[in-house]
Amino acid sequence: xxxxxxxxxxxxxxxxxxxxxxxxxxxxxxxxxxxxxxxxxxxxxxxxxxxxxxxxxxxxxxxxxxxxxxxxxxxxxxxxxxxxxxxxxxxxxxxxxxxxxxxxxxxxxxxxxxxxxxxxxxxxxxxxxxxxxxxxxxxxxxxxxxxxxxxxxxxxxxxxxxxxxxxxxxxxxxxxxxxxxxxxxxxxxxxxxxxxxxxxxxxxxxxxxxxxxx
Numbered sequence: 001x002x003x004x005x006x007x008x009x010x011x012x013x014x015x016x017x018x019x020x021x022x023x024x025x026x027x028x029x030x031x032x033x034x035x036x037x038x039x040x041x042x043x044x045x046x047x048x049x050x051x052x053x054x055x056x057x058x059x060x061x062x063x064x065x066x067x068x069x070x071x072x073x074x075x076x077x078x079x080x081x082x083x084x085x086x087x088x089x090x091x092x093x094x095x096x097x098x099x100x101x102x103x104x105x106x107x108x109x110x111x112x113x114x115x116x117x118x119x120x121x122x123x124x125x126x127x128x129x130x131x132x133x134x135x136x137x138x139x140x141x142x143x144x145x146x147x148x149x150x151x152x153x154x155x156x157x158x159x160x161x162x163x164x165x166x167x168x169x170x171x172x173x174x175x176x177x178x179x180x181x182x183x184x185x186x187x188x189x190x191x192x193x194x195x196x197x198x199x200x201x202x203x204x205x206x207x208x209x210x211x212x213x214x
Contacts, residue, residue: 006131007060007188011046011162012213013199014053020208021047021166022056022199026140027174028159038152039173041076041126041139043160048199060188064156065130065137066115068093068100068123071144076126076171079136085127090114090151093123109153115143116151127154142173161185164208184210 011022027040034040046056067082083091083102090108093115094101100119108114117123123146128137143152162184168174184197196213 004061004063005189006193007191008194009058009060009188009191010194010196011056011058011199011210012053012196013048013201015051016048016199016201017050017203018201018206019047019050020164020199020201021045023163023165023168023178024058025161025163025174025178026156026158027161027177028157029177030159031155031157035174035176037143038154039142039144039175041142042168042170042172042174043129043138043140045168045170059131060158060160061129061131062158062189063130063132064113064154065128066091066093066102066113067126067128067137067139068102069126069139069142071124071142071173074173074175075169076139076142076173079126079139082128082130082136084130085113085115087111087113087155090116092116092118093125095119112153112155114151114153117146117148120148122147125152127152127156139171144173158187158189159185160188162210181207183208 024044067079070078089105092103126139127141128139130137
């Protein structure tokens with residue numbers, strides 16, 4: 001990554017006719033090992049009312065970070081430490097003075113981001129998106145039960161997908177694909193800095209769609 005980019009996306013709707021929850025997640029099937037070696041994590045959700053107008057705003061940046069996380073009932077509940085990371089870099093999760101932390105990034109393998117567990121015990125490691133105002137990254141991929149001496153490699157394909165479903169909460173790690181249809185898919189990096197999108201619902205079929213606001 002030559003430079004950090006930021007993309008703000010606004011999803012707006014009016015009088016959908018039904019209470020609806022919009023979910024955003026990076027769960028491209030092109031990511032090798034998805035649902036096997038790692039799980040995609042719900043990035044953002046928002047509730048849209050049956051009547052009236054509502055806008056959901058999200059900000060994507062290509063500044064990624066590894067974090068050491070706690071998981072309870074498939075949901076990431078806490079992060080203890082984190083480290084910003086770029087493609088072609090690696091970091092070690094270590095224990096130093098009774099504290100768990102990541103080492104400063106060094107040159108790693110080509111085209112991936114790496115994290116090695118060198119704490120002596122099993123750890124959960126997440127890759128997340130780190131906005132400039134965030135203390136910790138918002139997790140988007142979860143690697144569970146990483147053994148001591150083992151590593152994780154992340155090659156995030158930044159294809160953001162949208163679904164309408166109320167079955168999942170933010171920071172929930174998915175062990176299988178979402179069954180409801182994908183209604184929108186974009187690479188945020190390929191968008192302009194700020195975009196607006198209309199969420200609509202067909203009252204006859206009940207189908208949703210997202211189109212760019214002109």
